[in-house]
Amino acid sequence: MREWFLSELDLEYVALGAAILGTGGGGNAYLGKLRAWEQLRAGRRIRIIPPEALKDDDLVIAVGGIGAPTVGIEKIERGDEGLLAVRAIEKEVGKPAAALMTDEIGGANSIEPMIAAALADLPMVDVDGMGRAFPELQMNTFFIYGLKPWPGALCDEKGNTVVFTDVQSPLWLEKLARAGTVAMGCTAAFALPPITGQQVNAWGVKYTVSQVWRLGRTVIEARAEKRDPVAAILAHEHGKLLFKGKIVDVARWTTGGFARGRLEIEGFDTHQKQTLQIEFQNENLIARAAERGDVIATVPDLICIVDSETGRPISTEETRYGLRVSVLGLPATPLFRTPEALAVIGPRAFGYDVDYQPLGEYVMPEPVVTP
C-alpha cells in the first residue's frame, strides 16, 4: 500500500490550508503544528493513506479536540489524550482501529488526529466529514447519513476518560460531550463512534488532507513568487471572489455560549460603492449585499475571509476595522447539498430564513497518494 509521509514543511502547508477552510473558526492550528513537529522530532511518523486502501470492515476512528480555543492556548494538551480516547473506543467495541481520521479538516482538528496516529503508528485517512469547520459534533456527513451516535469517548489531560454508551441521537452526543468537556476544564479530546471502511468511502468528504496541503503550498509558493495569493487560492479551490474591500464595521454579541457577530466590508475595485455584510457564529455563515439584502452565499458553502495582500486567513476573532480583505466563496461538498444534510447544516439550521443557493460546482480534490 502506498503511503504519504508528512514532513515539517508539509505540516506548515496543512496548517495554513486548514485555517483557510476553517471559514473564520475551527481553532488555531499553530499549537497543533508545533505538537506534530515534536512527534516527528521524536522519530515518529505521520502517514496518510487514501480511503480506498481501507477494507470494508476496517475500524476507523475519527478523533479531535473539543472545547474552547481560548482555554486551549493556556492548558495545552498532555499529548496522548486523543490516543486514549481512541483506545477507549477500541476497548468498547473489542477491535483495534485500522486507521484514524479527522471529522473536521477546517482549523485545528486537521492536525489533532495526526498526533494520536503518530503515537500509535497508525495511518490517517485522506478524508474528513465536513470539508470545512462547523461548531457542533452532529454537523458532519457521517451523522447526517446515519452513523450510529455511540459509543463516543471523551478524555482529558488528567487521564479522565468518559465513554458514552447508548446515546439517543447525534445531537444528544453533542450535548453530553460538551457538558463533559466543561467539567474537564473546557478542553478535551473526543473520539467519534466507530466508522467502517465502507462508511468512510460512502459518506466521507474525500482527499481533504491532500486538499489543505495543496492549498497551503499554493499560497506559500504564490507569496514567494510574488504572485497574487488570493487568485491562487481561487484557482486552486474552484472558488469565486465574492467581494474585495475593507472591513468597516464589526459588531459582536453572544447567544447560547456562541460568539456571534456581523461585519461589514466596503468594496474596492469591481466592488466599488457596494457593501457586503457577513454574519458569523464562530464560523462565517451568510454573506449578503448590504444595500438590497440579496443573499450572496450561505452555509454549507464556505465563506472564507483572507488578507487581500498575503492570503492569510482572518479568523472571526481578529476581524477589525481597516483590514483589507478578500471574501472567497468555495463550493461545499455535494454530500452537504442534499435535503437531509441541509436540515442539519443549511442556513435554516443556523436560524436564517433563506433557501440554500449552491455557489457553483464542487470539484473533488486531487489525492496526493492513490491506492
Next chain:
Amino acid sequence: MYRIGVDVGGTNTDAVVMRGREVMGWAKRPTTPDVTSGIVGALTGVLAETKIERTSVGAVMIGTTHFTNAVVQRRGLTRVAVFRLCGPATLSLPPMVDWPPDLRDVVKGHVALLPGGFEFDGKPIVPFDERAQRDACREARDLGLNSVAVSSVFSPVNAEHESHAHEIISHEMPGAAISLSHEIGRLGLLERENAAIMNACLRDLGAKTIAAFRQSLADLGLACPLYLAQNDGTLMSADFAEKFPVYTFASGPTNSMRGAAFLSGLQEGIVVDIGGTTTDIGALVHGFPREASVEVEVGGVRTNFRMPDVYSFGLGGGSIVTDRRPTRDDGRPWPVEIGPLSVGYELTTKARVFGGEVLTATDVAVAGGRAEIGDKSRVADLGAPLVASGLDYIQRRVEEAIDRMKLSREPVPVILVGGGSILVSERLAGASEVLHPPHYQVANAVGAAIAQISGEVDRVVSLAEVGRNEALAAAKQEAADRAIAAGADPATIHIVDVEDIPLAYLPSSATRVRVKAVGELRL
C-alpha cells in the same frame, strides 16, 4: 522642578527638559554602541542649552531599545532555569519549544515540568508539590544558574502556585533573580512563558545597564530618581526596571505616540512619526497607544505581553528616490518610488540639498516647497513632473497607512511628529484635522518625560459565579492597586481601558476580562 526625558533611538539620542507641561529645551546627539555615552552626550547638551541648575532636576526618564537589541543580537544574555507548574497538562510542548535554536542554545539552562497549575476557573489541575519544587531548585543551583523563570497554567487567573514557587526558590536559590509569568504576560501559556524567560535572560544585563545609567547621572551631578519608559507609555522606577527589563521592548514608538498626545493635547487620533528611515503609525486611545491584539515576535520568539500596535514602513527623510523616468513623454504620470533604502543618519551630508549626490525624499519635499531646509538651488533642476509624483507618492503611502490604523470610517485627527514629518502636506485624506505641534522633532523624548504609572489585570472569570458588574469592579480595583504599588499617586488613578470578551465554543459563561488603570507618578 524639572524633568528630563531621554529617548535612545536607532540613529539619534534625544533629550528634553520639561517643567510642568512646558518644554524648556532639547538636544539631539548620535546614538553610541554603548548607549550610555550617547545618553551622557544628549544630557550634557540639553543641560548646556537650558542652563538649568542640576539640583533642580526632579527626575530623569530614559526610553531605550538596548534590551530589545540584546535579544535580537543574542548579546549579554543570562542562562535561565525554567520551572513550569502544569501537572499532567501541557507536557506535549515543553518550554522554549518554539524558540530559534541559536537563541535557545544561549538561554536554556535547565527545564523542569512540575506539579501544579490551574483550570480556567482557578481551581488546581493538581496540587502544588513543595518537594518537587525544592528538588528542581537544587538541580538548577548545582548547574550554577541564578536566574529563574516560573510559569503556571492559567496563572493570570490564579497566581498562587507561581507565588508559592517564588517562596521556595528564594529559600533554595538565595540571590537568584526570579521572573514570574503572571507578572509579565497574558493568557497564552507559551507566549507568556516566553516573555518570562526573555525577562529572566535579561536580568544581569538589566542590572548592569541600569547601574551604568545611574553612574552616568551621578557623573553629571544629577542626584534625582531614574525612571525607564515602558512599552505601554507609562514609567517604571529603575529598581522595577531591573526586575522587568522586557517592559522596555518597543518603548520607542510608544514614546512618540505619548509625546504626540501631550504636545497636541489630543487623546484620540492617529500619530504619524516620520524619522530618517521609517514611518511608524499608531493610534491613540484615551491618550495611550492602542495595543497589538496578536502575538508579537521579538528576536524570533512569539510573545504576547502588551506591545503598541504600530504599522511601520520604509519611508523617511533620508529615503532614496528611484526615478523611473519614461524614455519619452507619453503624457502619463511620472512613476517614482521612494524607500525603503535610506541614507539614514547621513542625510545631512548625502542629500542633494545638503551638498551630497543622493536624491532623497527630503530633496523632493524641498523642491516641492513643502520644506525649507538646506540649499534649495541644488534641487532646482528636478523636473516638475518628478517632484509632483514624488510628493504624491509620499502622501499616498502615508494616507493609506493612516486608513489601515483607523478604528472606524469617520475622519480622525492626525498628529505629525518626527524630523521627517515635514515631508507630508497637512491636507491628509481621512483626517478631520492635521496637527504639527511645536517640538514635533523630539516628541519621543517628550513622551518619555511624561510621568504616568499603570497597573493592569487580564483574566478569565466565570460569570455564572459572580455577576458581570461585580467581576469588572474587582478587576478595576486590582488594576488600581497594582498601579499604586508601582508608584502611582492614589488620588490620580483612573481606569483607561476595560474589555470583556466571552470565550467561544462554550455554553458556560466564561469571560476574559482586561482592565488597565493609570495614575500620575508620585514625585
